[in-house]
Amino acid sequence: MLTRRGVLAGTGALGLFGFATGARAARSGAALPIPELWDARARGGALSLVAAPGLHRFAPGFPAAATYGYSAAFLGPVLRLQRGDAVQMSVENRLDSATTAHWHGLLVPSDVDGGPHQTIHPGETWCPLLNVDQPEATTWYHAHPHGDTGRQVYMGLAGMMIIEDGSGAELGLPHAYGLNDLPLILQDRLFTASGELNFTKFARERILGTRGDTLIVNGAVSPTARVPRALVRLRLLNSANARNFHLSFDDGRVFHVVASDGGYLPAPVPIAALTIAPGERFEIVVDFSNGRDAVLGTLADPPEGVAGMPGMGSMTSHGPTGLPKSGSGPMVSFQVDPDLAAPPSHLPERLVPIAAPDPSRAIMRRKVTLDMWPGMGGGVGAAGGEVGAGGIMKAPGSGPAMGMNGQRYDMHRIDFAPQLGSSEIWEVHPFLMAHPFHVHGAMFRVLSMGGSPPPTHLAAAKDTVLLDHPSEILLTFTQPASEMHPFMIHCHILDHEDAGLMGQYATV
Numbered sequence: 001m002l003t004r005r006g007v008l009a010g011t012g013a014l015g016l017f018g019f020a021t022g023a024r025a026a027r028s029g030a031a032l033p034i035p036e037l038w039d040a041r042a043r044g045g046a047l048s049l050v051a052a053p054g055l056h057r058f059a060p061g062f063p064a065a066a067t068y069g070y071s072a073a074f075l076g077p078v079l080r081l082q083r084g085d086a087v088q089m090s091v092e093n094r095l096d097s098a099t100t101a102h103w104h105g106l107l108v109p110s111d112v113d114g115g116p117h118q119t120i121h122p123g124e125t126w127c128p129l130l131n132v133d134q135p136e137a138t139t140w141y142h143a144h145p146h147g148d149t150g151r152q153v154y155m156g157l158a159g160m161m162i163i164e165d166g167s168g169a170e171l172g173l174p175h176a177y178g179l180n181d182l183p184l185i186l187q188d189r190l191f192t193a194s195g196e197l198n199f200t201k202f203a204r205e206r207i208l209g210t211r212g213d214t215l216i217v218n219g220a221v222s223p224t225a226r227v228p229r230a231l232v233r234l235r236l237l238n239s240a241n242a243r244n245f246h247l248s249f250d251d252g253r254v255f256h257v258v259a260s261d262g263g264y265l266p267a268p269v270p271i272a273a274l275t276i277a278p279g280e281r282f283e284i285v286v287d288f289s290n291g292r293d294a295v296l297g298t299l300a301d302p303p304e305g306v307a308g309m310p311g312m313g314s315m316t317s318h319g320p321t322g323l324p325k326s327g328s329g330p331m332v333s334f335q336v337d338p339d340l341a342a343p344p345s346h347l348p349e350r351l352v353p354i355a356a357p358d359p360s361r362a363i364m365r366r367k368v369t370l371d372m373w374p375g376m377g378g379g380v381g382a383a384g385g386e387v388g389a390g391g392i393m394k395a396p397g398s399g400p401a402m403g404m405n406g407q408r409y410d411m412h413r414i415d416f417a418p419q420l421g422s423s424e425i426w427e428v429h430p431f432l433m434a435h436p437f438h439v440h441g442a443m444f445r446v447l448s449m450g451g452s453p454p455p456t457h458l459a460a461a462k463d464t465v466l467l468d469h470p471s472e473i474l475l476t477f478t479q480p481a482s483e484m485h486p487f488m489i490h491c492h493i494l495d496h497e498d499a500g501l502m503g504q505y506a507t508v
């Protein structure tokens with residue numbers, strides 16, 4: 001079974017997800033769905049998405065479930081944009097709810113960012129022009145209407161975006177989409193007895209975030225990907241509402257992280273276990289040249305510090321698939337197909353140089369607390385909430401209260417006003433559990449996590465990072481943000497964001 005243990009040059013222990021005997025049986029039999037690739041240049045510089053309801057079968061034996069998608073029944077096409085291009089986007093809303101479309105990881109001005117202020121009402125079409133000017137990276141897009149983000153993303157409103165500047169092809173990295181360059185959109189879902197997506201609104205879901213007992217990749221349950229006998233690049237995106245995936249291969253093989261949120265690392269980082277939090281992306285290169293099949297799976301994700309609280313019993317309950325919510329299991333099986341011919345590729349020793357972060361550039365230091373008070377009374381929507389000692393919010397009745405720096409999110413309040421073009425150091429203090437912290441419109445470098453330097457694969461440009469200890473990040477504000485359309489700062493556990501764990505900034 002699991003006998004070969006890779007030598008770790010990265011961090012952490014080798015993760016072995018406990019499914020060795022059941023892994024092959026747990027396959028759904030579905031082939032890994034590869035989202036359509038929409039290349040903006042090939043389409044004349046314009047991409048038109050339609051957000052609409054759909055019907056989607058998550059596995060061959062499952063009934064079709066009611067879903068949402070962007071020009072697809074579930075999720076959306078992979079959008080490919082070239083640096084230097086101006087791309088005319090349009091997003092038509094054929095849903096019966098208001099939505100927005102946020103370009104997560106794109107460095108564009110706030111008035112085209114698609115945050116909660118840029119509502120697309122049912123029947124309307126939103127047409128932002130995106131001037132693409134940032135290094136090659138895997139980014140993504142998703143719905144972001146305040147208070148309804150969790151449900152809309154859960155229903156399927158998310159997709160991957162690839163920004164290109166030619167550097168990956170020049171480096172010789174695998175680059176044939178759908179062949180040796182595969183998008184993997186990682187999610188978990190809970191289904192009702194009749195096979196519908198089950199988005200519950202109990203208070204415990206608001207605290208832990210909505211988690212499921214069924215692991216899905218590109219909208220399929222434990223699918224199988226055929227890969228060439230060669231190097232394969234996997235573009236990993238955690239688009240789950242709340243859970244972290246702790247990824248490793250069943251044979252313990254070492255793989256290389258080559259990019260994170262903001263683009264390439266200076267050099268590939270060998271690693272055998274990788275944690276990816278909601279909102280984060282990593283690109284990894286996996287060597288299948290020995291012809292051996294492998295299964296990529298996740299360890300369980302118990303939210304530390306919360307599992308012992310009253311009402312958290314559902315964390316260990318077992319659903320119809322036998323996996324506990326946030327349990328371990330296989331995600332994608334890779335079958336090497338010697339008949340698949342891939343263009344030559346290699347893993348270079350060096351990727352794209354990146355300067356060390358320079359904290360002396362910061363003109364301001366701010367403290368940001370991520371606050372939550374686990375009220376168990378009911379749904380979200382309780383107004384107000386004052387803050388007690390230690391960031392604990394005193395909920396005024398029902399529902400968990402969450403906020404930032406002691407205040408619940410308010411669309412009409414600007415929380416921070418950094419100078420355009422400046423850099424700041426933010427000390428971020430997560431409360432009660434690990435939170436994936438995300439900033440719109442800016443990339444940052446992690447200076448320290450719990451007093452230690454970040455692991456190598458988290459040391460390049462990031463827009464989202466999982467924080468479970470007080471940490472320092474160095475941000476640079478390159479994009480203008482108006483008070484009318486400010487940029488968001490929030491926890492990427494979507495249920496936390498919807499419950500108020502979000503703030504906003506306008507540049508001065």
Ligand SMILES: [Cu+2]
Nearest residue numbers: 435491493496
């Ligand atoms: Cu959170």
